[in-house]
Each structure stands twice: as C-alpha cells, then as structure tokens.
Amino acid sequence: MGEELLRFVDEGYGVHLLREMVRIPSVVGEERELAEFLEGELQGLGFKTRLQWVEEGRPNVIALHRFSEGRTLMFNGHLDTVPVCEGWETDPFEPVEREGRLYGLGSCDMKGGIASILMALKAIMDSGMELRGTLAFTGVVGEEAYSKGARAILETELAKADAAIIGEPYTEVIPLGISGKILYELIVKGRSAHGFRPEMGINAIEEAAKILTSLDRLRLGTHPRFGRGNVCTLKIEGGYKRYSVVVPDRCRVEINRLIVPGESVETAVEDMRRLIGELGLRAEVEVRTKPPYYEPFEMSPEEPIVKVFTEAYEEVRGVKPRFHYSLSITDANVFAGEGGIPTLHLGPGGGGAHQPNEFVHLEDLKPTSMIHALTAEKFLK
C-alpha cells in the first residue's frame, strides 16, 4: 500500500507551492495573507477549512478531513517568519534557485516544511485511499514570538489530537523531547546621586553588571538525556533618558534560561535569588519572570506515533532516524508540554534560519513528504 501512495507524491506541486509561499511575506504579526492562501490551497485538496482569529488580523488556518471514527493526526506549521535582517544577497521575498538550494525568507523555517506536508496531504487525497480517523493541518501564527497561535489550537477540537507532526527543519536527528524556557526580568533598584560623587549613591547599572558576570554560578539543572540548560542575557536598560551626570538608580535586565525536565519557574527563580543573595549587593533586586514561558517535555520511544514514524522514515531513507533531546523551543512545547499531544518534527533541511540568505535543499522536499505521507497512512490505519 505504501508504494501505491508514494506514487502520488508530486514534487512539482511542492516546489511551486514553496515558491508561492516565499513570495507572500509573513513576518511575525503579518500572517494573514499566507493563512488565506493556504486555506484556499487546502480547500482545493478537499479539506474542510476555517480561519481561527487569534488576534485582530492574525488568523490560524485549520483544515480537517474526517475519514471515519478513529485517531486524529495533526500536521502543523508556523506561518510566521522572523523579520528581514541585514546581509541578504537576494530579495528575501523572491525565491531564487541556485545549485539545488531555494533561497528566500522562511524557505527553511518553515515554508519548506509546510510545502512537504501539503505534498503529503495531496498525495493521500489524490490516491483516494480510505484511512481511519481524521487528518488535520494547522498553520499557526506567532511561533517566532509567543506561540499564541499554537495555544489557540489547544482551545479547539484538535486539543484532543492523538499525535502531531511539525514541519520544522529537523531531518536526521529528531527530538523526542525539548527543553523549556523562562524569561527572567530583574529590576535592580539603586539610589541616585550626583555623578561626581558616586560613593553617595548606589549605581544600579554597576550592580546589575555584577549579577551578569556571575551567571555562571547559577546551578543549572542537569538531566540524564538533555544534559544542562543554559542562560543568555538578552536585554539591559538603565541610565538617563537625556544626558545627565547622575548615578543611575534603576536598571532592568532580561535573561533567557532554558530549563530541563525537573526544573520549573519556581526552582529557577529561587536559584537566581540565591545567586543574588550571595553577591552581597547594595542595590535591591526584584526577581520576576515574564512571558513567554515554555514547559519542557519528553516522550517515550514507545509512543505509537514514534513507532510508525520510525518505520516510515526507515522505508524512505533506508536508515532509522536518530532521536535526541534538544535544547531549543518550538510549538511542540505547547502541543506536547502543555497539551499532552505526542509531537514529532520533520522538515526538509537547509540553512540560515534566523539569518540572511536562508535556504532549503530542494532535493529534501520529496523524501520528507514521503515520510509524512507514510506516517499518516500507518497512524490512521
């Protein structure tokens, strides 16, 4: 049966679709046009579709095809890309093919993944095969920022999906678990004084600097499969608005921390408080966290979706996928971490995600799509 289905995987359709998607800008916050485009495309494939408005002007696209009673498999992709950054050698919104690579913003992260998923959905529909259960696709807004789109999916009937596959560009090494993250916000409160008499005040920026140079003393949790999390200072602000020689009395810092299973917001905040306590600062420091928060998760290799995915992968690639536990964040933190839906990732490989000159390997589209299609066939049998 598998081979029969694979004959319907139409590479030309996928490449054409990918080119069209690159031409539709969908920088985070501006996903509407791509959502509407994909809704039309999925209707054309025979899916029942709707837009789910997550915020004004920002819809998710939801597409369902119910064969019968049974399991639900949700394919998923995020519609948004990061903003254009410096250094592009081509127009980021014009697909350019060179030596088997297709360049364009979002080509790898993750319009290529969406294209390979739609190729698989088209193959299943074109083959006319009768599966059991429901095949679904969701295209969601805002993965690159707060995952509001993915959270909105958990408010629909798809919260009960039995498994999900996200088209993120994981090709050979597939996560069976992903770290979580918290964002610390430290408010450092000093005391102002004339800048020529610094000893009379408490310099909030200098006190904040002592914390930042001591972050290696945080007790990052370790986990047998994930290893250790990490920390990264993302932002610091403080000091005068308009030039003045005043000891700054306030400084605000944001620090990202990836956490592994076993750690939580509470343990991470406690750890930061302990560190600050040990530094003997003169400033008062308030330790808070702010959104987005992501829950870590890990899956058993015995999950039904993992088993059928492994078979499908091996049938197409001739080798088993390698599984690992990844320090990163994707919408799987929402689907699996919060929603309890076993979630895998597979998408065509490429390079330059979140950088200039992003590209996807075109030759990867077809095998990726074949694995998507076979996984669906096996899971909905």
Ligand SMILES: [Zn+2]
């Ligand atoms: Zn992505």
